[in-house]
Amino acid sequence: MDERVRRHAEILVEFSAEVERGDMVQIHAPKEAEDLVVALYEQLGEVGARPTTHWRLGPASRAYSLAMDAEDYVTKEHALAEMEETDVVFLIIGGGNPYETTDVPPSKSQAAGRANKPILEERLDKRWVITTHPTAAGAQEAEMSTAAYETLVYDAMDKDWQAQYEHQAQMVEILDDAEEVRIVSGEETDLTMSVAGMRGANDYGKQNMPAGEAFTSPVPDSVEGTVRFDKPLLRQGNEIVDAYLEFEGGEVVDFEAAKNEDVLEGILDTDEGARRLGELGIGMNRDIDRFTYNMLFDEKMGDTVHLAVGAAIEECVPGGMEFNDSAVHVDMIVDMSEDSYIEVDGDVVQRDGAFRFEE
Incomplete structure (x- = not known):
C-alpha cells in the first residue's frame, strides 16, 4: 500500500476526527477507495474504535432513483437510528462515474434530499469528516495524469x-x-x-x-x-x-x-x-x-x-x-x-x- 494512503488515514483518525477508544464509526466510501478504507480500519483498530462501512455504488443509486416515485421518498428510519448511535462519520469521495445519475429527474433528487434531511441534521451533530481518495477517474476529471493528481491531493492534505x-x-x-x-x-x-x-x-x-x-x-x-x-x-x-x-x-x-x-x-x-x-x-x-x-x-x-x-x-x-x-x-x-x-x-x-x- 502507498504510504501516503496510510498517512492520509492517520491524519483523518488522529487529527481530524480525534477518534477515541470505543467510538462508533461509520465509513461511507466508493469501492475505488478500498485502500483508504483498509488503512482507516488499521488506524481505528489501533485506537480501539468500532467501524462499519457503507459502500457507495453509483449504478445502484441510479437504478433505485429511476425505479422510485418521487412521492415515495421518506426518511429511512433505520439509517436515522444508526446515525443516532454513531460518534464519528467519515465520508470518502472519489472514483466511479461522476455522471452516473445524469438521467435521474431533478424532482426525484429534490425528494431524496428532503427525505434525507433528518439524517443529515443528525450527522452534523457528530464528529464528521469528508475527504477524497485520489483515483484515475478523479485525475481524468481534473485533466491530469494519475500520478500528478495523487501528488496534488496528498500535498493539499499533508501539511502544517x-x-x-x-x-x-x-x-x-x-x-x-x-x-x-x-x-x-x-x-x-x-x-x-x-x-x-x-x-x-x-x-x-x-x-x-x-x-x-x-x-x-x-x-x-x-x-x-x-x-x-x-x-x-x-x-x-x-x-x-x-x-x-x-x-x-x-x-x-x-x-x-x-x-x-x-x-x-x-x-x-x-x-x-x-x-x-x-x-x-x-x-x-x-x-x-x-x-x-x-x-x-x-x-x-x-x-x-x-x-x-x-x-x-x-x-x-x-x-x-x-x-x-x-x-x-x-x-x-x-x-x-x-x-x-x-x-x-x-x-x-x-x-x-x-x-x-x-x-
Whole structure:
C-alpha cells in the first residue's frame, strides 16, 4: 500500500476526527477507495474504535432513483437510528462515474434530499469528516495524469495545519468584526450581504480534508445584487456551467445557466431556503492551485470565493439570529484572481486574490 494512503488515514483518525477508544464509526466510501478504507480500519483498530462501512455504488443509486416515485421518498428510519448511535462519520469521495445519475429527474433528487434531511441534521451533530481518495477517474476529471493528481491531493492534505489555521485566522477575525461584505468580480458579479452578528469560522482540517477556507453565513434577507459563477459545478451527475443568480431581499429572483439550467432550477426549487444564501466562503489553501471538478478541493483553492445556496452553517449563526434552513447546501465558485476584490465595511481586504495581510 502507498504510504501516503496510510498517512492520509492517520491524519483523518488522529487529527481530524480525534477518534477515541470505543467510538462508533461509520465509513461511507466508493469501492475505488478500498485502500483508504483498509488503512482507516488499521488506524481505528489501533485506537480501539468500532467501524462499519457503507459502500457507495453509483449504478445502484441510479437504478433505485429511476425505479422510485418521487412521492415515495421518506426518511429511512433505520439509517436515522444508526446515525443516532454513531460518534464519528467519515465520508470518502472519489472514483466511479461522476455522471452516473445524469438521467435521474431533478424532482426525484429534490425528494431524496428532503427525505434525507433528518439524517443529515443528525450527522452534523457528530464528529464528521469528508475527504477524497485520489483515483484515475478523479485525475481524468481534473485533466491530469494519475500520478500528478495523487501528488496534488496528498500535498493539499499533508501539511502544517497549525500554520494554515493561523493564516486563515486573520480573515476569520475580519469576518467576525464585519457588518457588510461586498464581492465584486468582472462585469457581472457585484453582491453585498450583511454578516452583522454572525460568526466567522476557520476550516483547518477538522471536518474537511483537505481544508483551507474562512467562512461565515450571511443574514438571510440581506443579500442584494448579482453573481456569475465562472467555475462549473457538478450536481446530481450534471455539469452546471456559467450559473448566474440575481438576489433581491435575500432571495434569488432570477437565474440562468449556459448548461443544465433545469438542474439549477431544481436546486432552487427544493424548498424556500434553497433560494437564499447559507454560506460565504473564501478559499485560502495555496497548495490547491488548479480546478479539478471536485468541490471539496475547488472551494478551498486560493483566489476563489464560494457561495452556497441553502442551509446556513450552525457554528456561524449565534442563538437569536435567523438561521436559513434548507434540505440542500450547494456551493458555487467565483474566480477572484483577476479584476476582482472583496470589500468589508468599505475597506478592500483582498484584490485579485491577494489579501491585505499577505502584502
